[in-house]
Amino acid sequence: MDTAELRELLTPEALRLLDTLPLSEVPADAVALVTRLRKEGHPPGRVAAVLTQYRLRRKAQAKFGPFAQRMLFTEAGLEQASRLRVAAQHAGRYARAGLTRVADLGCGIGGDALALASLELTVTAVERDEATAAIAGYNLAPFEAARVVNAELADVSLDDVDALWLDPARRAGARKLSRPDDWSPSLDVALELSRERPAGIKLAPAMDRGLIPDSHEAQWVSDSGDVVEVVLWSGALARENVRRAALVLSADGRAHEMTAPADSADVETGPLGNYLYEPDGAVIRARLIGDLARRMDAHPVHPTIAYLTNDTLTATPFATAFRIVERWPLTKKTIVRGLADRGIGTLEIKKRGVDIDPAEFRKTLKLSGSGSATLFLTRVGAERVALLAERV
Template sequence: MHLVDSLGPYSEDQVLAVSTRLRAEGFAPEVVSEALTQSRLRTAGAEKFGEFASRMLFTQTGLEQATRMQVSALHAQRFVDADITSVADLGCGIGADSMALAGLGLSVVAVERDHTTAAVATVNLMPFPNAQVVAGDAQAIDWDSVPGGRPHSLWLDPARRTDDRPRSASSQRIFDPEAFSPPLSFVQELAATGIPMGVKMGPGMPHSAIPADCEAQWVSHRGDVVEVVLWFNALARPGVRRAALVLHDDATRQELTSATEFPDLAEEPDHVDSPPTSEDHGAPEADGHGHFPQVIPGCVLWEPHGAVIRAGLVQEVGQRLGARLIHPRIAYLVGPAGGELVSGTGGTASSWGFARGYRIREVLPHTVKVLKTWVKANRVGTLEIKKRGTDVTPEQLRKQLKPSGPNRATLIVTRMATPEGERRVVLVADPLPSSHSAE
């Protein structure tokens, strides 16, 4: 630890010089290599852990899977609010959530199957006397032998990466909940005992795989959808089935919740920027009122936050904005020029935080020739290209358009529904001012 602490921030162009110096000082090559690896991981870890990273140890996979500090603090607060005093962190990894739980005064038993990772977690939890690490399999642990006795609650972060890979290779994500470690069926067995528990899962978890007896909360941080947490029993909020929690750069947070079940897949817009599928061919249907959205200059295009889309709450956002889907399968909403909320929170929708607003300036046909002419005529040198529901690659399109000049522009490439059928368009749009930098 002392050697790693002495290295300071990692700099790629200084690696050779530092390595040569340390070897000259008598350190073995493998020790130098491990120290430099920890220095690199600490520097990368500052994005998730801030100044705490400078005193932590990491593994590459552990850092990739670790919960961001601001997010883990929210997890821990949920346990505190439920008057829980002890928790077992099953599959603790490098100890990110255990640190947050212990930091709020809970008694923590952190369980980790991989012995190297367990050793790393032990170091990271050394500042917390109320936290202990147990090396073992969460599915086979003998609770009678655990320090402090049987815990009052559980936190699980199932591993979602393969272990059978070379040490130097990047880990590979897996998506079948039954292939997780521990699997989702084990999670449900624990939940059936009535013990309060929270389970961190990947944000892409399909709605069909989410158990019926839990609250599902999608969380975003700095514009990224980072997880969905399944809250069971006493940790689940009454009347909340699904939720989208948005954490902003300015430390504020906003949440949209619903007591209803997840919408039918056929009625919910896609949450990925996918090209048209076989199900999308043919004329799109109008909305439930028999109307097609009006997409003309002066209207506002709303881009719901990723957590909102994942939670199946796009329609709820549209109702509050007085906006309609631009296409039944695409998560863009079009609303009137005013930008005011119809219901819910007061104020302008651009500061609401659940959708990013763009005022439409022009509606252009989806052809490279027209777009290239427009970019040249408007002397656009800085070009942001957004897309949804199309197979366009923004980087490739930007090269084709050859932007050059002093002006900036935002192009939104998408599909829209019209009475005549589906139409591919490019919207020239100006971002509305927002009080949240992540939106």
């Protein structure tokens, strides 16, 4: 967002106009909306700024729910912002640790700062980009104990805070946040700060695990099946004897967690049972599959593949269960015939441990019929197999 658009947006007229465009399940036709607003006498700059926010508010509902309707956004800020219920988990940890003065270093549009402030914590939200800082200021305006500082990290005094939250931004030109060179502030700077004060550092879940220091707790978080982050916790925010954690936020709003002092030991492989389990991505990233297998009295189907199996259905929030219907050799002719015999017209394809593109493979199957199923293309022991299954 450039300065001109920001100035146009942060006017009483533009904000009032934006609030007259309530979000609905069906987005308004953009051309018709522009025509209507222009006929009402609104200048082009105001219309453009308001419609950009209208679009971003709609998009933001997935992360912020009804709160999106009173917030402002930038494209990049919305993309990087924590989902609201994930941010609430962050904030709760600070509150439970008794840390009441938190500096959010690199606050973006203020999503995590908003969650912290909602728990009545004193928040100093620091953002170096002027436009993004202004947006954060608007979003945090309802909270008296929150203030936004537009400054470089090196220029901010941290004397009045007792804990930090860092969400490194993507450097200009970087395409992802899985490498230290992609982050600003750098990982070295973030870790140095986290050794001085209790801190949480939000990073991409695919980051190199070799960069995680032994002194920090690493918590991978999944939300409704999507692994969204890994957070490195230090000081009073890191739990005793916990260095690996998988936090699973289920679609029904509940939170479930597995913790361990280190990566879990493996479980020996065994034969395919009646049920196949796909562990949640957070459990896989945290390398807690062995602990999960022992909890479930299950075992892997292959030493390098993250599928578990057993003969008795075991309900767990940490894995999705499937009942095995058929086991076939991984040959196209056999699979096509088997699917046709069962009238499978709707097929979910999952693969691990085999060099097959599911999208291309689907094109060769000639699916027809009213049945539905899940097809796993994988390995069981030394054999390449296709497993027809149904979700439990």
